[in-house]
Amino acid sequence: MSTLEELSLPRAVLVADTDGADAGLAAVALTAVLAATGTAVGSLRLSAGSAPVVRQAVTAVGGDHDVLIIDAAAGLLVPLDERGGTLADVGTALRYKGISTGAVLVTTGGLAAPNVLALSAEALTRRELPVIGVVVVRAAHADGEVTSPARLVAAAGAPLLAVLPGDLASDDPSSLGSQAAPAFSSDSWATMTP
Numbered sequence: 752m753s754t755l756e757e758l759s760l761p762r763a764v765l766v767a768d769t770d771g772a773d774a775g776l777a778a779v780a781l782t783a784v785l786a787a788t789g790t791a792v793g794s795l796r797l798s799a800g801s802a803p804v805v806r807q808a809v810t811a812v813g814g815d816h817d818v819l820i821i822d823a824a825a826g827l828l829v830p831l832d833e834r835g836g837t838l839a840d841v842g843t844a845l846r847y848k849g850i851s852t853g854a855v856l857v858t859t860g861g862l863a864a865p866n867v868l869a870l871s872a873e874a875l876t877r878r879e880l881p882v883i884g885v886v887v888v889r890a891a892h893a894d895g896e897v898t899s900p901a902r903l904v905a906a907a908g909a910p911l912l913a914v915l916p917g918d919l920a921s922d923d924p925s926s927l928g929s930q931a932a933p934a935f936s937s938d939s940w941a942t943m944t945p
Contacts, residue, residue, distance in 0.1 A: 758883060758884065758910075758912075760785075760790075760818050760853070760883065761818075761850075761851035761852050761853045761881075761883070762812060762817075762818065762819065762845075762850050762851045762852070763808070763812050763818075763819045763821060763842070763845050763850055763851070763852040763853075764781070764818060764819070764820050764821065764852075764853060764854070764855055764883060765821050765822070765827075765838055765839075765841065765842050765852065765853070765854040765855070765880070766778040766781065766820060766821065766822035766854070766855045766857060766886075767822070767823070767826060767827045767838055767854055767855070767856055767857060767871060768823075768825065768826050768857050769826060769827075769856050769857060769858045769864070769867040769868055769870075769871045770858050770859050770861065770863055770864060770867045771859060772857045772858050772859045772886075772887070772888040773857070773888045773917060774822050774823070774824075774857040774888075775796065775822055775824065776888055776915065776917070777822070777855065777857040777886040777888055777913075777915060778794065778796070778820050778821075778822035779794075780886075780913065780915055780931035780934065780935075781820055781855065781886070781912075781913075781931075782794050782820045783931055784931050784932055784935050785818060785820075787932065790817050790818060791815065791816040791817045791818070792816055792817070792818050792819075792820060793811060793812075793814045793815075793816035793818070793819040793820070794819070794820045794821075794822075795807065795808060795811040795819060795820070795821045795822075796822055796823070796824075797821065797822070797823040797824075797831050797838065797841070798823070798824055798831070799824065799825065799829075799830075799831050799832075800831075800832070800833075802832065803832050803833075803834055803836055804823075804831045804832050804836040804837070804838070804840070804841055805836050805840055805841055805844040808821055808841040808844065808845060809844065809845065809848060812845060812850055821838070821841060822838075823838045825838070826838070826871070827839045827854075827871055827874055827875070828874060839874060839875070839878055839880075842854060842875070842878060842880045843878045843879075843880070846878075846879060846880060852880055853880060853881040853882065853883040854871075854875050854880055854881070854882055854883060855882075855883050855884050855885070855886055855912065856868055856871050856872065856882060856884075856885050856886070856907055856909070857885075857886045857887075857888055858885060858886075858887055858888075858903065859887070859888065859889065860887040860889060860897045860898050860903065860914070861896070861897065861898065862896055862898060864887075864898045864902075864903055864906070865898055865902050865903065865905070865906035866906070868885065868903060868906040868907040869906045869907070871907075872906070872907050872908050872909070881909075882907050882908060882909040883909060883912075884907075884909045884910045884911065884912035885903050885904065885907045885909055885910070885911050885912060886911075886912050886913045886914075886915060887900075887903065887911070887913070887914045887915065888915045888916075888917055889914065889915070889916055889917050900914075912935060913931070913934040913935040914934055915931065915934045916934070
């Protein structure tokens with residue numbers, strides 16, 4: 752397992768939901784933690800029905816930042832525009848344009864997590880996009896069994912980056928960076944509970 756500080760992030764990072772986890776929360780937390788370390792971070796939230804998603808991403812990646820965090824309200828292969836453009840298409844287009852791109856997979860960590868992580872990692876590998884890591888977002892009301900961090904890492908073929916509580920920053924979004932920082936520590940992974 753690895754920490755965020757040990758990674759060399761690409762210019763564009765796709766943050767993709769794999770099983771109904773809150774990828775938006777993971778993207779905001781990742782952005783806040785990187786910004787707190789002094790990294791110039793940009794963010795782009797893609798939503799269904801908007802302008803062509805590939806065009807939006809190509810335009811945004813040219814901004815004044817070291818890393819652009821891109822997330823969508825859907826998984827990797829869910830159409831987001833009238834052309835059928837997906838988050839995976841965004842990654843492929845950016846890579847084709849010579850922009851280093853990778854993905855962070857977001858999961859609830861439930862029993863189905865290894866399967867959906869493996870499928871998502873396979874879809875990314877076919878597009879020659881690396882999986883940077885896994886972020887677990889646990890719902891505040893979640894009950895049931897949780898998959899061990901080691902199984903999540905093995906399924907995704909990438910390190911665990913964080914275990915975030917689902918209610919993170921619900922009261923004070925401005926303090927998200929300080930709230931999220933401990934979740935990006937391997938100390939929180941050992942206590943991963945629903």
